Amino acid sequence: MTNRTILVLLDPATEVRTGVLELLTIARGLGRVEAVSLESPTVEALAQLGAYGVGTVRQAELPPALHGDERHLPAVVAAALAAAVRRADADVVLLPTSFANKEAAALAAHHLGAGLIIDAAAVSEDDDRRVVGSKRVFAGSWDTACAVTTDVAVITVRANAVVPAAAEAAVEPVVEGFAVQVPELPVTLVSRTVKPRTSGRPSLEEAAVVVAGGRGTGGDFGPVEDLADALGAAVGASRDAVFEGWWDAYIGQTGVTIAPRVYIGAGISGAPHHRGGMQAAQVIVAVNSDPEAPIFEICDFAVVGDLADVLPQAAAEIRKHKG
């Protein structure tokens, strides 16, 4: 353990998501952990942060001229992160990976002259006490490690990097405000709408188990949803299935990149674009009627068969087991 200070972005502030708990767990292994928030954290959030060893929550005080939703703009988040690093004299900033957070991380690193690592799966320290981010690249076929050579490191970390673990002893977090100067925004936010989270299911980004459907569903995602619900899993799709209008979020290089414990692909051929977004999964399972389907090359377990038969049967079997 060192005397390093690690800032974790609380995103969103109203709810401590699993992704953030994972970052707090990683951060505790690197040094002293603080959280940065752009909103006022709730009592529940504070209790959870305390349980994970966060002694200080730094809450950004944004200029009053900023309109409500503008606080979500990456330029604003970046300004807050940079100010928090200076205020806390922090060494590392961790953010859960998302498109918006990558943008904020890049801008914060630009302000700070910091080294930037995108999509790390692990963060550690090397013999020279440099911060090292490891990541799996080229559709899960190579492991790389990158050392940050500047004083400050800004790192986005993908979900499911670690199993979240509470601190040995809980602490009572102190909330400390800090002023953030935001230079005049060059971009106007005309409108912003957030898609409501699907009822009861975990989010695709964070889920430990994902069931995905492709063109082979023929448009009926019923069996995919059935198995997902039996497993408490998230539902995803291939890009083609989304283009058909059968589902709303796709997995892949240009969609959501996931690294769950288990990925189950049904009626998905396994195109390189799709693989690029899921091949880092720990266990890969596929159901496909074509024995030559390319996805079988990267599977741990696969069923050659019609997904409309196989998935409901698997779901029933799992429900039976769960009792």
Added chain:
Amino acid sequence: MRIVVTVKYVPDINTERGFEDCRVVRSPAEGTLNELDENALEAALQLVEAAGQGEVVALTVAAPDGDVALRKAFQMGVTRGVRVSDDALAGSDYFGTAAALAAAVRKLEEESPVDLVITGMAALDGLGSVVPVLLAAELGRPALHLAKKLAVSGGTVTVVREADDVTEELSAPLPAVVSVTDTANRPRFPNFKLIMAARTREIEAWTAADLGLDPATVGAAGARTQTVSAAPRPPRPETQLVTDKGDGGVALAEFLLRNDLV
């Protein structure tokens, strides 16, 4: 309408990709134009066509092999290609790349104004999705990242973006930097005439010195991160393949239960 499109030379995702001495292997046999930059080229060509006049310049920071990417841009209808190559740029991180791209855009600006810089949403080798934003920051221009829809009118650019469950409409005055997603448009297929013309089109090669870049701030010397290891993953154990004869679903459930995955 004068538009610069940044294009990257990357290993084809359909080939075995790898590292040597902690650097991505970029060989002409497998190197290609980053597919996602085709959407950027398409967007730029459409805007210039709609304006009825102007120019699209394709710009890459790459070793001379990177001409492959520019040739592909010519095939789509781009009329000018610039490659920035220098030993001093080898080993650049995101910031070094963005600084070199920004310096090249500024040099192009010396000739005549650049209204827009359009980039792809990500380079398929690193999947960083950060160069567009850093390039905008270097140039001091607004960044509109991940546009799914893009419109320019009366000196204002407006985009719709969908990312992370959020849909936003953003607007900014020109000049600006915009990145477009793979769903923004359908890149055109090159026709025979353009393919022939692309072969002989001249590529302008600029060095770090031409751009006034300080070698200490770019390339491996200026990089803020250093790849310290790169190793291929061990091959996956052989796939357990079951053919459904009426109990495939039970077999799937048993696999999950046996491995404690439920």
